[in-house]
Amino acid sequence: xxxxxxxxxxxxxxxxxxxxxxxxxxxxxxxxxxxxxxxxxxxxxxxxxxxxxxxxxxxxxxxxxxxxxxxxxxxxxxxxxxxxxxxxxxxxxxxxxxxxxxxxxxxxxxxxxxxxxxxxxxxxxxxxxxxxxxxxxxxxxxxxxxxxxxxxxxxxxxxxxxxxxxxxxxxxxxxxxxxxxxxxxxxxxxxxxxxxxxxxxxxxxxxxxxxxxxxxxxxxxxxxxxxxxxxxxxxxxxxxxxxxxxxxxxxxxxxxxxxxxxxxxxxxxxxxxxxxxxxxxxxxxxxxxxxxxxxxxxxxxxxxxxxxxxxxxxxxxxxxxxxxxxxxxxxxxxxxxxxxxxxxxxxxxxxxxxxxxxxxxxxxxxxxxxxxxxxxxxxxxxxxxxxxxxxxxxxxxxxxxxxxxxxx
Numbered sequence: 001x002x003x004x005x006x007x008x009x010x011x012x013x014x015x016x017x018x019x020x021x022x023x024x025x026x027x028x029x030x031x032x033x034x035x036x037x038x039x040x041x042x043x044x045x046x047x048x049x050x051x052x053x054x055x056x057x058x059x060x061x062x063x064x065x066x067x068x069x070x071x072x073x074x075x076x077x078x079x080x081x082x083x084x085x086x087x088x089x090x091x092x093x094x095x096x097x098x099x100x101x102x103x104x105x106x107x108x109x110x111x112x113x114x115x116x117x118x119x120x121x122x123x124x125x126x127x128x129x130x131x132x133x134x135x136x137x138x139x140x141x142x143x144x145x146x147x148x149x150x151x152x153x154x155x156x157x158x159x160x161x162x163x164x165x166x167x168x169x170x171x172x173x174x175x176x177x178x179x180x181x182x183x184x185x186x187x188x189x190x191x192x193x194x195x196x197x198x199x200x201x202x203x204x205x206x207x208x209x210x211x212x213x214x215x216x217x218x219x220x221x222x223x224x225x226x227x228x229x230x231x232x233x234x235x236x237x238x239x240x241x242x243x244x245x246x247x248x249x250x251x252x253x254x255x256x257x258x259x260x261x262x263x264x265x266x267x268x269x270x271x272x273x274x275x276x277x278x279x280x281x282x283x284x285x286x287x288x289x290x291x292x293x294x295x296x297x298x299x300x301x302x303x304x305x306x307x308x309x310x311x312x313x314x315x316x317x318x319x320x321x322x323x324x325x326x327x328x329x330x331x332x333x334x335x336x337x338x339x340x341x342x343x344x345x346x347x348x349x350x351x352x353x354x355x356x357x358x359x360x361x362x363x364x365x366x367x368x369x370x371x372x373x374x375x376x377x378x379x380x381x382x383x384x385x386x387x388x389x390x391x392x393x394x395x396x397x398x399x400x401x402x403x404x405x406x407x408x
Contacts, residue, residue: 025352026369036062037261039387041364049359050395052382053366054261057229057339058311059387060301061261070262073296081289086278089289097290097299101266104227104235104302106245109274112290113283116224116254116265117143122283123220123252123267124189125150126276130157131186133178137203139165139196144222148191159184165196168207175215188215194223194237195230198373198381200340202230205241205248218249224265228258229339234305234312240337255294260301262294315339315386318393322384325397329404333382341382343400345407351378354403363399 021027032044039059041051060066073093083089094112101110113119120143128134128151136148152160159181163171171190178184190212192203205221212219223236231239238248245251250269255262267277277284305311319339326333326343334342345351348369355367358380369378382396 025349026371031364038062039385039389039392043364046359049362049364050392051364052384052396053364054383054385055225055257056261056385056387057258057315057383058234058301058305059385060259060304060311063260063301063304065304066260066297066301069300070293070297074293077292077296079293080291083289084287085284085289091289091292091295093292093295093299094289097295097302098266100299100302101268104245104306105248105251105268106235107251107268108271110266110268111274111277111284112255112264112266112295114264114287114290115256116222116252118283118287119252119265119267120144120147120222121150122147122277122281123250124148124191125154126281127250127273128155128158128189129186130155131159131184132189133159133161133181133184133186134189134191135161135163135171135174136190137165137192137196138162139199140191140193141197141222141224144191144193157183166201166204168204168211171208172211172214175211175217178215188212188217189220190217191220191222193225194221194227195225195338195340197225197340198342198368198379200334200336200338200342200381202226202237202240202336202338205238205243209243209247212249220250220252221248222252224252224254224257225338225340227253228305229312229315230337232312233309234258255290255298255301259305260298262297264290264294264298311386315384318386318388319384321390321393322382322388322396325393326382326400329397329400331400331404339384341384343380343382345378345380346376348375348378350407351380354380354407357403357406358399361399361402363396365396365399 033041034044035042037054037056040048042048077091081089098110124147134148148160152158163174195202208219226237228234230237252267255264323333332344351367351369355365358365365380365382367380
């Protein structure tokens with residue numbers, strides 16, 4: 001009877017949650033894509049649409065060279081590693097990729113994971129100890145938030161806190177207070193996104209570096225939306241600011257966005273950080289290695305990024321044209337040098353309805369509202385790719401013009 005009651009309670013609870021999501025227009029629908037990711041994609045039951053909601057910033061997800069590298073990796077290494085890294089799951093392709101990542105970020109070493117979420121889940125519980133202080137920007141990605149929370153549970157005595165978004169004065173005040181806190185006896189860590197995915201704005205990395213230097217703090221940057229996008233050669237948000245990679249203590253990022261869009265993530269930092277992760281990181285000790293085919297395709301994608309900076313220049317030109325077009329229609333777009341162009345429409349139901357209407361017009365853009373973003377700040381998030389041609393951007397502008405007429 002107890003088992004049946006538990007099952008019944010769970011079923012009723014779950015149904016209530018899903019009903020509420022449906023009633024508040026927050027229920028997500030999975031769009032089935034039949035074919036590769038590109039500037040246009042084919043959706044089941046809808047056909048071809050122009051895609052402005054992908055993280056395929058450099059258009060490498062279906063680049064023939066990236067695809068061929070993955071196929072060759074599959075032929076050479078097989079479908080899976082069948083092991084965690086420290087047993088027998090480290091292949092030559094992992095070594096090659098990790099050397100390439102370290103070079104990209106101007107760091108001593110790097111280590112790959114099956115996702116950047118995995119990386120952010122690993123670094124704080126592994127590298128932090130009781131007595132350390134870990135401060136995180138309030139708008140950081142959920143993977144950082146969960147990694148910080150997990151670290152505080154595993155490492156009893158680790159102090160954690162949140163500072164207001166991009167507020168250096170508030171961060172400094174928290175660090176000043178920590179100097180008088182007898183429980184803060186170890187390393188101080190400051191964690192931030194490089195590019196904030198919902199706002200499309202960027203962290204003040206020079207300012208954060210200066211504050212961290214004053215308090216002997218380690219600066220950790222998740223640059224998942226900045227790698228391959230920001231800076232003259234796409235090295236990331238630090239390059240946008242004119243900083244060297246070594247000025248950042250630890251990077252995390254993804255292979256699943258600009259760098260080919262396959263899967264996987266990584267950390268890049270000092271050799272001692274990587275060595276400790278290999279010895280103590282639970283995701284490295286208990287989770288299989290990155291599939292070889294992904295490692296090979298990602299390595300080729302990074303090579304293309306480093307050899308062909310014109311891809312980044314093309315992305316930047318497309319972003320400028322898209323922002324000009326959005327403003328020309330009369331919509332409010334948050335200013336940013338990134339490839340993320342949030343169009344603020346304020347009301348959640350309005351954002352969802354506008355997104356659905358755009359899709360009917362053949363333009364695929366996602367609407368975000370509360371609780372993903374604060375109440376009253378609902379938006380259409382337009383994401384630009386180097387693969388977009390002028391006629392794709394024109395289709396976006398035509399769709400927005402239609403929305404302006406219908407939702408005025």
